[in-house]
Every structure is written in structure tokens, then in C-alpha cells.
Amino acid sequence: MRYISTRGEAPALGFEDVLLTGLAPDGGLYVPESLPHFSLEEIRGWRGLPYTELAFNIMYPFVEEAIPEADFRQMLDDTYSGFAHKAVAPLVQLDANEWVMELFRGPTLAFKDFALQLLGRLLDYVLEKRQEHAVIMGATSGDTGSAAIEGCRRCEHVDIFILHPYERVSEVQRRQMTTVQGDNIHNIAIKGNFDDCQRMVKESFGDQSFLGGKAKLAAVNSINWARIMAQIVYYFHASLALGGPDRSMAFSVPTGNFGDIFAGYLAKKMGLPISQLVIATNKNDILHRFMSGNKYEQHKLEHTLSPSMDIMVSSNFERLLFDLHGRDGLAVKELLENAAKGPVSIEDYRWKKARKLFDSAAVDDKATCDTIREVYQQNEYLLDPHTAIGVHAARACRRDDQIPMITLGTAHPAKFPDAIVESGLTVKPALPAHMADLFEREERYTVLDNDRAGVQAFIAKHWKNA
Numbered sequence: 001m002r003y004i005s006t007r008g009e010a011p012a013l014g015f016e017d018v019l020l021t022g023l024a025p026d027g028g029l030y031v032p033e034s035l036p037h038f039s040l041e042e043i044r045g046w047r048g049l050p051y052t053e054l055a056f057n058i059m060y061p062f063v064e065e066a067i068p069e070a071d072f073r074q075m076l077d078d079t080y081s082g083f084a085h086k087a088v089a090p091l092v093q094l095d096a097n098e099w100v101m102e103l104f105r106g107p108t109l110a111f112k113d114f115a116l117q118l119l120g121r122l123l124d125y126v127l128e129k130r131q132e133h134a135v136i137m138g139a140t141s142g143d144t145g146s147a148a149i150e151g152c153r154r155c156e157h158v159d160i161f162i163l164h165p166y167e168r169v170s171e172v173q174r175r176q177m178t179t180v181q182g183d184n185i186h187n188i189a190i191k192g193n194f195d196d197c198q199r200m201v202k203e204s205f206g207d208q209s210f211l212g213g214k215a216k217l218a219a220v221n222s223i224n225w226a227r228i229m230a231q232i233v234y235y236f237h238a239s240l241a242l243g244g245p246d247r248s249m250a251f252s253v254p255t256g257n258f259g260d261i262f263a264g265y266l267a268k269k270m271g272l273p274i275s276q277l278v279i280a281t282n283k284n285d286i287l288h289r290f291m292s293g294n295k296y297e298q299h300k301l302e303h304t305l306s307p308s309m310d311i312m313v314s315s316n317f318e319r320l321l322f323d324l325h326g327r328d329g330l331a332v333k334e335l336l337e338n339a340a341k342g343p344v345s346i347e348d349y350r351w352k353k354a355r356k357l358f359d360s361a362a363v364d365d366k367a368t369c370d371t372i373r374e375v376y377q378q379n380e381y382l383l384d385p386h387t388a389i390g391v392h393a394a395r396a397c398r399r400d401d402q403i404p405m406i407t408l409g410t411a412h413p414a415k416f417p418d419a420i421v422e423s424g425l426t427v428k429p430a431l432p433a434h435m436a437d438l439f440e441r442e443e444r445y446t447v448l449d450n451d452r453a454g455v456q457a458f459i460a461k462h463w464k465n466a
């Protein structure tokens with residue numbers, strides 16, 4: 001399998017190189033040159049398979065040139081045996097033909113564990129084979145950092161540096177990052193905001209000379225193709241549990257960077273009958289504005305009760321635009337260069353094609369809290385604010401009651417207690433047993449000034465082989 005850039009001007013790469021890099025040199029994102037396609041008969045034959053075996057069938061075509069079968073199976077077993085529920089991604093029914101798929105049974109209680117637990121293992125495997133070392137640098141406003149650190153804690157060939165804005169992440173989120181012990185784990189609190197952190201990471205990827213040529217930077221945000229790949233699996237898993245592929249399904253996906261929902265789009269292209277994908281956003285609704293009015297325009301950032309979806313632009317959306325433009329990388333490049341200057345639209349027929357599959361809704365904090373309260377009163381089931389946005393959008397956008405509607409449950413409610421208080425409920429969601437002592441564990445992090453050279457010097461000094 002070869003991977004090509006969405007901006008058409010970078011050389012194609014194999015899986016190993018795509019795994020170890022960030023953006024393509026032309027500024028684009030890597031996508032597979034072609035996708036594997038599974039027949040209905042093949043998919044039907046996967047009914048009842050354990051999660052890891054299903055994951056193997058779906059992902060192996062993407063990695064087969066880099067990893068022998070037995071090694072990949074082992075990696076998947078190690079990854080998903082660490083999840084707290086035996087079904088890995090269990091379904092909970094809310095109403096007639098309406099479900100939540102719980103994707104928060106991994107170590108850090110958000111769906112990002114599905115990909116990052118695997119990514120850490122993939123990186124270490126490939127680096128061991130090449131006898132190389134990678135330095136991961138990432139910025140986080142909360143969830144990604146903890147999932148990436150958990151995913152890399154056992155890696156021998158990776159040092160991970162996660163930047164978070166000093167005193168601007170919640171205590172649960174900070175402790176999930178800073179209490180993980182390991183010589184290769186480095187938490188840096190920057191005296192600045194999230195944008196400052198992100199800018200420093202971006203500029204460091206652009207000029208890696210501070211590492212003296214002895215290591216390369218690798219990315220753990222959702223521009224990394226391997227993350228998308230791992231997220232395709234649970235769409236198949238849910239469908240098979242509810243009568244697919246002999247019935248079509250609808251999914252509602254709480255969306256920020258368009259990574260998770262893009263994986264659903266790929267599942268459909270690979271043969272899974274999906275009749276509708278709902279893009280559920282909070283007030284940061286660039287994707288909803290595009291889907292409802294064919295206008296792509298950046299607004300300023302709003303802080304909401306669903307912080308993991310607080311974004312201004314949606315990086316993975318570029319991967320969909322690439323397909324909508326018949327995989328013409330130069331057309332995508334031109335469109336996004338214009339989008340950086342002001343609002344853009346795409347040709348009407350291309351937009352209508354997207355609308356055949358995608359619907360969207362923007363859900364504000366009040367509607368989020370109303371949904372948390374209503375679902376709790378109806379079902380005694382607590383939603384986290386991100387999942388609540390998904391459920392609200394699913395109900396608002398549903399096209400056909402006969403088709404099962406599945407909302408992706410992206411986080412455990414105990415991670416976001418503020419939204420539950422705000423919704424007027426007095427229940428307190430408890431942290432699961434493995435995290436019950438989070439507030440007693442020792443923390444480790446370094447506070448640094450908002451200064452790129454200082455941060456780069458810190459990294460150059462502290463990675464393992466420095």
C-alpha cells in the first residue's frame with residue numbers, strides 16, 4: 001500500500017514512513033492511494049468475531065508490507081486487552097433503534113485510546129526494526145496529551161514531549177498526563193495558551209535542526225494516518241452487532257478535527273453499508289456551516305463545555321476535500337490557500353455529493369446540558385458533554401427511523417464533571433477503579449516560558465540519546 005499527499009506535490013510513501021512523519025512536505029496529509037474493499041459476503045463472515053480479530057481483518061491490508069501477520073496480531077491483542085470492557089466498544093441502547101457506542105473504556109477514558117494505544121506499539125515496532133529513535137512533540141488542550149502519553153509509556157525507542165498551557169487545563173486532565181511515570185515521558189507546562197503551544201510544535205516540525213540530526217520528530221495528532229486507520233474498525237464492529245451488513249446504519253459523530261468521522265466515511269468506502277453520517281459540532285461549527293451552506297470560513301475560537309471539540313479549523317477535513325475534488329491535489333492546495341485568506345465554497349455538484357451522506361448540526365452548551373439531563377432522566381444513563389452533542393445531533397438530523405442510529409460515545413462522563421453540574425443533575429460520576437487514586441499520585445512536569453528556543457533546548461537536552 002502506498003500513501004499519497006492531499007496536495008499532490010509530495011512523493012508517495014510506504015506505511016513505515018507515513019507512520020513516522022507528520023505533514024507531507026507539500027503541506028498536505030497522507031491518504032492511502034487506494035482502499036481495500038470488502039464484499040458483503042466477506043463482512044457477513046466476520047459476525048461474532050472478537051474485536052481484535054475484526055481489527056486484524058480490516059487493518060492488515062494497510063500495514064502488510066511493514067509487519068508480519070503474527071506480529072500485528074500480537075500488537076492488536078496487547079492493545080485491546082488493556083481496555084476495561086470485554087466487548088472493547090460496547091453498545092448501549094437509548095431508545096427504539098437508537099444506540100451509544102461506548103468508546104471510552106481504554107486507559108484514559110476517551111476514544112483516542114483506540115488509536116494511540118496502537119500507535120505507540122506501531123512506532124516502537126518500526127523503530128526497533130530500523131534501529132532508530134523518534135522524538136514525539138505534541139500540544140494538547142487536554143485529551144490527546146494523556147492518550148498519547150499512555151500510548152507511549154512503554155516505548156523503548158520514543159521520547160515524548162507534550163506541551164500544555166500552564167494552569168489552563170483541568171486538574172483531571174493535567175493529572176492524567178503528569179502522573180504517568182517513565183524516563184521517556186516529558187510534560188512541559190508553557191506559560192502561554194494552547195495556540196502558543198501548537199505554534200511551537202508546528203515551527204519545530206518545520207525546522208528540526210535543534211535535534212542535531214540525531215532523531216526525527218513524529219506526530220501523534222490526528223494528521224497521523226495510523227490513527228484514522230485504527231478508528232475504521234469500530235464502525236464495522238457496531239454494524240455487525242446490529243444486523244449489518246444486511247442493514248444499513250447511521251452514525252452520529254461528535255467532531256472536532258474530523259478524524260473520527262472521516263474513519264466512518266472510509267468504512268463506507270471499504271464496503272460497509274452506511275446511509276448517513278451526522279457531523280455533530282459545538283459552537284465551533286465551521287463544518288456545520290460548510291455542510292449546511294457550502295461556505296467554509298474560519299471564525300474565532302469559542303470555549304465550550306466540550307473542550308475537546310474547541311477548534312477553529314478542522315485539519316482532517318482536507319482528506320475529504322481531496323476525494324470531493326476527484327483526488328486532484330492541486331485543486332485542494334488552491335482551495336485551502338484561498339481559505340486561509342477568506343471564505344471559500346466548492347462547486348455545487350461536489351457539495352451536493354457530500355450532502356448525500358453527511359448531515360450536520362451545531363449544538364450549544366445549553367442544548368448539550370438539556371440532552372445530558374433528559375437522557376439521564378429517561379435512561380438513568382450519564383452522557384459526557386461531547387457524546388451529548390452527538391445524541392442531540394442524531395435526533396435532530398435523523399432521516400429514517402428504520403435505520404439504526406448509533407452515536408459515538410467519545411468520553412467517559414467522569415472526565416467532564418462540570419457539564420454534569422451545569423445540567424442541574426446532582427449525580428456524581430465516579431472515576432473507574434484504575435483511576436480512583438489519581439489525586440494521590442505524584443506529578444512530574446516542567447514549567448517553561450513561552451519561548452520556542454528555550455523549549456527546543458530543553459528537548460535537545462532531555463531526550464534519551466541526546
Ligand SMILES: *Cc1c(COP(=O)(O)O)cnc(C)c1O
Pocket residue numbers: 110111112143144222254255256257258259260261308309386410411
Ligand atoms: C478528540 C475528541 C473529539 C473530536 O474528535 P475528532 O477526531 O478530532 O473529530 C470528540 N470528543 C472527545 C471526547 C475527544 O477527545
